[in-house]
Amino acid sequence: METRTSDPREQPPAATPATPSERGGSPSLHPGDIDRLLEHWLADGVVTAEQAARMRADLPGPAPAPPAPAPAQLALPPAPHASLVTEALGYLGGVIILVASILVAARFWNDLGTPARLAIVGAAAALLLLGGALVPQRLGEPGQRLRAVLWLAATGAVAGFLGLLGSESLNLGDSDLALFITGPTAVVAGVLWWAHHHPLQHAATLVAVLGTVAASASYLSTSEAGAMGLAMWGAGVVWALLAWGGVLAWAGRPSSANLGVVLGSAGAIVGATATMPTRWGTILALATVAAVVVVAVVARSLVLLVVGSVAALQVLPAAMVEWFGGTLGASLGLLLVGVLLVAAALVTARRRRQHPPGAPAAVRGPRLPWPDSTVAMVAAAVVAVSTSAAVLTLG
Structure with missing residues (x-):
């Protein structure tokens, strides 16, 4: 009986492994589904972050996006209502400072000496300047408006401080007093305008400059x-x-x-x-x-x-x-x-x-x-x- 050696080319191909659906199992999962499972396991502490990253690297297809940071790490912009509330509180605080200064001046102004008067007006100007500088940049447009209003009030307080200093301490009058007030105020307003490019600072700078020019002109002509x-x-x-x-x-x-x-x-x-x-x-x-x-x-x-x-x-x-x-x-x-x-x-x-x-x-x-x-x-x-x-x- 002749023994026949089988040709390898005539051998039937090896059977491919059956998919889970052919074996009657559950259908295959999409990489996105696996990624959601990994997030669930991470939240429950089943796997660590390093293990989850290694698992994601083994997934077929393009790598999924990295997980979002925890809520405590998110740097979300402030809610609109929160910005408006902050702006309103800032306006209220500025008005309270102004009203308090007026009340003190109306009630005790005649009893106060020149140093106390200068201290009150100077403190109001410093608080308004500091308040405008501390407004967070992340507040966006409401923060910009709040800073502009506070610094506009601060410019007026600086002019008031210079007026008191010139009239009560230096005994200046007429053109000398006007130039003493408007000149430094124009410098302060210009610096604030350079630091904060807002229309209110623009207008305040021009008004102070016009006052300085007018006061200077009074020296040049009768x-x-x-x-x-x-x-x-x-x-x-x-x-x-x-x-x-x-x-x-x-x-x-x-x-x-x-x-x-x-x-x-x-x-x-x-x-x-x-x-x-x-x-x-x-x-x-x-x-x-x-x-x-x-x-x-x-x-x-x-x-x-x-x-x-x-x-x-x-x-x-x-x-x-x-x-x-x-x-x-x-x-x-x-x-x-x-x-x-x-x-x-x-x-x-x-x-x-x-x-x-x-x-x-x-x-x-x-x-x-x-x-x-x-x-x-x-x-x-x-x-x-x-x-x-x-x-x-x-x-």
Whole structure:
């Protein structure tokens, strides 16, 4: 009988292991299910974190995401209601400090000596400054608003402290006292604005600068009303020019530059209005208001147009009465100016609506042709030198 050697190629293939479902067992688990089981075992203490990590490394497919940290380790942002409560408590604390200072001043002010008065006002300023500095950054916008309000109150307290020190301790008066108050206050406000780029600090700095310029102008001319108003007008124009050139835009923010243009224009209008008792002051005020309205229309800035319109309500009636008295022509002229302002507002609003609703604020804001910063600084220097020469000429 012949023995036949079997060819290995003719042997049947080895049987593959049966899957759990073919053996009648439970269906296979997805890696995500295994990961959830590992989390459950970790929570129950069945396996350690190291063992769970080694098990995850053996899972087929892409490695699952690492487990989330324990709730105590999570750095979650504060809830909106918590931020609002913190903001409200901060406002309440600032108001209490202010009210307490006023009550002490009203009840015991006459009985207190100069050192005690300075200590009370200085302590209020220090507490407000410290409170603003300690506001956590993680609070977001509510924290920024709270810090801005506290530091604005602190700026006012610093001005009050300097006023007490100058009047009661140094016996300063008039221009000396005004410059003693506004100069250091402008420095403090500027530092706070540099530390916290908020519109309130921006406005406080400009107000202190305008006060410093006006107090300085009183030394340069005997015509105090005209000189102080003209100096404030020049400072406002210089501020608006520097903001227009982006010099005052912190961190390249167009919104800061736009705000600087609006605030500087308002300061120029206030200064021009202060010169109206003089013969040339009315012309300067009218020219300033007209320039602001024209710039607002070109820039498509409704805020700047509102500033110009409010100024027109103050300047135009006084100019018409001074030049034309109570004649019918003056009334008709005012009516024509009102119609022109309404038309300018409609044109500005229609041009602004051409932008998509979701456009960023930088796009929807003033659309001035932003120059190079050097051009703006040169223009501001020309205005500053010209204004100083005019103030000296008034003297």
